[in-house]
């Protein structure tokens with residue numbers, strides 16, 4: 632069999648997903664031990680997962696010969712209760728849970744788009760929207776982030792189904808004002824187009840950027856959330872989305888069952904109870920961000936304003952060159968070619984990790 636000729640035609644010239652460099656890559660390439668390496672590349676929390684979540688995962692590990700709930704119903708219910716406590720009308724709204732937010736994105740594309748359709752991206756942004764759409768042969772329309780938000784409504788075509796809007800945005804860190812997003816939602820609703828708002832980093836942002844209050848009024852809005860960032864659970868792979876009840880019922884009808892593993896579900900439910908741990912991660916981010924902005928400035932770098940747990944800055948040298956030198960010193964960050972050849976993104980770590988990064992960068 633020749634997989635190339637059997638492969639879907641639109642995949643023949645498609646690129647693969649580019650993840651950040653791993654501990655193993657740097658260990659092998661530069662002969663370092665794992666404890667000599669600091670990874671600030673994936674916007675993960677280096678503080679670590681809540682001890683309550685780890686204990687909960689361990690407790691159910693022994694029972695994981697059984698499937699868990701098909702649609703993560705108990706976590707769904709906890710998340711819905713949390714929205715209800717915040718005053719949301721849960722007769723109108725619902726939550727779905729996925730294997731990371733990535734799987735929610737995949738399901739929305741599966742539900743609403745075919746090769747005849749298009750999506751709109753506000754670029755540079757999180758690359759998975761592109762990757763997931765390209766995998767399905769869906770046309771991708773790009774609007775540059777230097778254009779106003781309103782231009783997204785002008786860019787949609789008759790075959791457009793979803794507009795992706797990341798706020799706070801990865802990799803730039805900026806967030807979009809809720810009133811601008813509301814105006815866009817209104818225009819898209821009139822055209823029956825979904826507005827997917829990616830709130831992966833919302834826990835780190837100032838509260839006025841939270842768009843959840845819009846979903847009741849605009850049933851075309853879906854908001855994506857994740858346990859990967861502020862809950863420090865990237866490896867557990869749990870994400871979720873807030874949407875209208877009607878949309879939820881369609882989503883669940885076609886959703887892949889058993890997306891969340893038993894340990895991941897138990898861990899996510901326990902993590903929701905550990906408010907103290909979440910706050911510790913948010914506080915560390917505030918302090919680390921202020922430190923890094925100041926120290927980068929002392930080295931002559933201007934970090935972009937960020938509502939997230941990372942900073943984007945540009946160097947005078949090619950980013951890949953700077954990255955290799957940093958990795959040889961045991962510091963992994965990320966080059967961001969979607970922004971520019973000189974753009975680098977650093978995740979905010981613990982105080983000692985941030986200091987080690989600054990020291991290594993100063994040597995570069």
Ligand SMILES: Cc1ncc(COP(=O)(O)O)c(C=O)c1O
Nearest residue numbers: 731732733757801831857859870
């Ligand atoms: C903006 C944004 N959305 C979604 C994700 C993916 O989330 P998950 O780990 O839940 O799949 C990421 C991960 O980096 C992200 O940066």
